[in-house]
Amino acid sequence: MSIARQLFQLQEVDIELEAAEKAVSGIMHQLEGSEALTAVRSQLAGERQRLAELKKQQRSIELDAGSINAKLKRVEEELYSGRVRNPKELSNLQREFEILKANRNKLESRELEIMDQAEQVGKRVNFAEKESQVVEEGWQRQKEQLSADLEHVRAVLAEVTRRRQQLADGIEPSALNTYQDVKRAKGKAVVPVERGICTGCRIALSVTDTHRVRSGQLVRCGSCGRILYAP
Numbered sequence: 401m402s403i404a405r406q407l408f409q410l411q412e413v414d415i416e417l418e419a420a421e422k423a424v425s426g427i428m429h430q431l432e433g434s435e436a437l438t439a440v441r442s443q444l445a446g447e448r449q450r451l452a453e454l455k456k457q458q459r460s461i462e463l464d465a466g467s468i469n470a471k472l473k474r475v476e477e478e479l480y481s482g483r484v485r486n487p488k489e490l491s492n493l494q495r496e497f498e499i500l501k502a503n504r505n506k507l508e509s510r511e512l513e514i515m516d517q518a519e520q521v522g523k524r525v526n527f528a529e530k531e532s533q534v535v536e537e538g539w540q541r542q543k544e545q546l547s548a549d550l551e552h553v554r555a556v557l558a559e560v561t562r563r564r565q566q567l568a569d570g571i572e573p574s575a576l577n578t579y580q581d582v583k584r585a586k587g588k589a590v591v592p593v594e595r596g597i598c599t600g601c602r603i604a605l606s607v608t609d610t611h612r613v614r615s616g617q618l619v620r621c622g623s624c625g626r627i628l629y630a631p
């Protein structure tokens with residue numbers, strides 16, 4: 401087999417090798433985690449946090465309302481005890497009573513608003529929990545499939561690597577070095593000659609070069625430097 405044909409075969413195997421390597425790293429990247437799962441978990445965490453904040457606000461309002469109620473009770477008792485007879489003091493007490501009652505009412509309506517919000521957020525938490533569970537289960541199934549795929553592509557990679565080694569072992573080292581150098585510089589190292597034209601750069605080759613390529617010698621295009629191969 402001509403050296404150019406050997407190198408062309410090596411190039412074919414290298415293409416397979418790159419594809420297998422890409423497949424392995426692609427699957428490994430996918431296995432790192434699911435974006436959908438991260439999104440749904442963060443959504444759930446956000447809703448839970450909002451719910452906790454509302455509950456905290458509610459407790460704080462309840463405490464405030466409790467202390468206002470205690471004060472109200474004291475003022476009311478004082479007001480109707482008959483102990484206070486001074487009209488100015490009575491009117492002050494009455495005003496305090498009214499202010500306390502207004503504050504308590506404000507707190508109560510605020511509490512109702514917060515309870516209403518907490519109910520809405522609670523529903524969203526439930527929904528996000530269910531959604532998260534569905535996505536989690538889907539991800540578990542996907543992970544199993546990906547692991548099976550990974551095993552398969554790793555086996556392919558091992559087989560192609562073995563084949564590449566076998567081919568490379570049969571190629572003389574200087575030709576192999578040339579191939580590697582051109583591959584690094586041009587990406588594709590070996591190109592077919594069609595109707596006397598280098599298909600790497602579309603330049604017409606000399607009759608001599610075309611002839612040398614046909615005879616199986618290692619010829620590089622004088623223009624782009626790629627290794628020429630007669631299919």
Ligand SMILES: [Zn+2]
Pocket residue numbers: 598599600601602603621622623624625626
């Ligand atoms: Zn060329």
